[in-house]
Amino acid sequence: MAADNTMEISSILQGGYQHPLSRSWQARRHLTKSMLMYPIFITDDPDASVDIPSLPGQSRWGVNRLDEFLGPLVKKGLTSVILFGVPLNCVKDERGTPADDPTGPVILAVRKLRALFPELYIACDVCLCEYTSHGHCGLFAADADTPGTLDQGPSAARIAEVALAYARAGAHCVAPSDMMDGRIRAIKRAFIDAGFANRCTLMSYAAKFASALYGPFRDAAGSAPAFGNRKCYQLPPQAKGLARRAIQRDVAEGADIIMVKPALPYLDVIQDAAQLAPDHPLACYQVSGEYAMVVAGARAGVYDLRVMAFETVESMVRAGCTLILTYFTPQFLDWLSE
Numbered sequence: 182m183a184a185d186n187t188m189e190i191s192s193i194l195q196g197g198y199q200h201p202l203s204r205s206w207q208a209r210r211h212l213t214k215s216m217l218m219y220p221i222f223i224t225d226d227p228d229a230s231v232d233i234p235s236l237p238g239q240s241r242w243g244v245n246r247l248d249e250f251l252g253p254l255v256k257k258g259l260t261s262v263i264l265f266g267v268p269l270n271c272v273k274d275e276r277g278t279p280a281d282d283p284t285g286p287v288i289l290a291v292r293k294l295r296a297l298f299p300e301l302y303i304a305c306d307v308c309l310c311e312y313t314s315h316g317h318c319g320l321f322a323a324d325a326d327t328p329g330t331l332d333q334g335p336s337a338a339r340i341a342e343v344a345l346a347y348a349r350a351g352a353h354c355v356a357p358s359d360m361m362d363g364r365i366r367a368i369k370r371a372f373i374d375a376g377f378a379n380r381c382t383l384m385s386y387a388a389k390f391a392s393a394l395y396g397p398f399r400d401a402a403g404s405a406p407a408f409g410n411r412k413c414y415q416l417p418p419q420a421k422g423l424a425r426r427a428i429q430r431d432v433a434e435g436a437d438i439i440m441v442k443p444a445l446p447y448l449d450v451i452q453d454a455a456q457l458a459p460d461h462p463l464a465c466y467q468v469s470g471e472y473a474m475v476v477a478g479a480r481a482g483v484y485d486l487r488v489m490a491f492e493t494v495e496s497m498v499r500a501g502c503t504l505i506l507t508y509f510t511p512q513f514l515d516w517l518s519e
């Protein structure tokens with residue numbers, strides 16, 4: 182006789198899926214290697230391989246070291262990277278002139294990676310903050326009444342110039358992270374006019390929030406603003422409506438991929454984006470501070486690193502992402518091979 186006959190048929194839920202395989206069928210979509218894009222830092226010392234203390238396990242690499250750095254990862258199934266330039270020896274100015282210097286680290290790295298790994302998909306972050314003397318992502322209006330006012334039109338035009346230079350160098354994708362209004366339209370226009378609209382994908386950091394989680398990245402890239410903050414161009418964390426509008430605007434302006442950033446604190450925005458742009462690939466960026474947080478928690482004994490890394494990234498997949506930018510990519514390539 183069963184001990185408990187009061188259980189209703191409709192009460193049984195998870196009990197019906199006791200086998201691990203049947204539990205795995207609960208996922209609508211599974212994390213695969215091709216959903217991972219690895220953010221990498223390229224510096225202008227060609228032989229560099231320098232650890233980044235705030236991002237444990239990550240380094241700044243020179244172009245001559247890319248073969249040894251990425252070769253083993255490509256063998257394990259790495260399909261895409263996104264490049265961030267870390268110029269340490271250049272002269273920064275108001276316009277971010279070094280951003281599209283043909284001898285700068287990003288352009289050299291794109292050419293090198295195309296030659297080394299013909300199958301690897303190469304995206305370039307496009308921004309000015311790593312290259313401007315003031316460390317901001319756009320250009321300032323010289324004649325504005327309020328000092329520190331960004332010049333919208335010229336900023337978007339300059340970003341488009343840099344994006345086109347990366348596309349010409351061979352980037353498969355450009356990803357403007359500056360958050361200047363109108364830059365998606367400006368880049369798309371420039372690509373069409375130069376015959377690059379069918380050669381280079383435009384991934385918009387559409388809903389990028391002014392977050393406390395970018396600290397380790399700014400440290401790694403040397404891109405902290407010299408004064409002020411980025412709150413007037415990145416979205417306020419509470420701004421659900423503005424995020425929805427930014428996603429729709431960037432779709433209308435010609436973005437090929439929509440991104441939400443950071444990822445874990447903004448799963449509702451990812452879900453909104455999946456609903457607003459259901460026919461676009463949807464990316465999210467598990468940013469430097471999210472990565473550092475997961476690593477720090479594991480080191481403090483709060484959880485197992487691998488279990489937590491999967492839980493965070495699978496939450497992003499569940500919310501609707503098809504592409505995840507994450508510093509955990511090398512570890513996932515191992516874990517997904519087991």
Ligand SMILES: NCc1[nH]cc(CCC(=O)O)c1CC(=O)O
Pocket residue numbers: 306308310318358359394395396397398399404411467468469470
């Ligand atoms: N345009 C700068 C930029 N591009 C990517 C990141 C953050 C990435 C990360 O934290 O991993 C940032 C930081 C910022 O806006 O200050």
Ligand SMILES: [Zn+2]
Pocket residue numbers: 308309310311317318358359
């Ligand atoms: Zn920037």
Ligand SMILES: [Zn+2]
Pocket residue numbers: 306307308358359
């Ligand atoms: Zn950026």
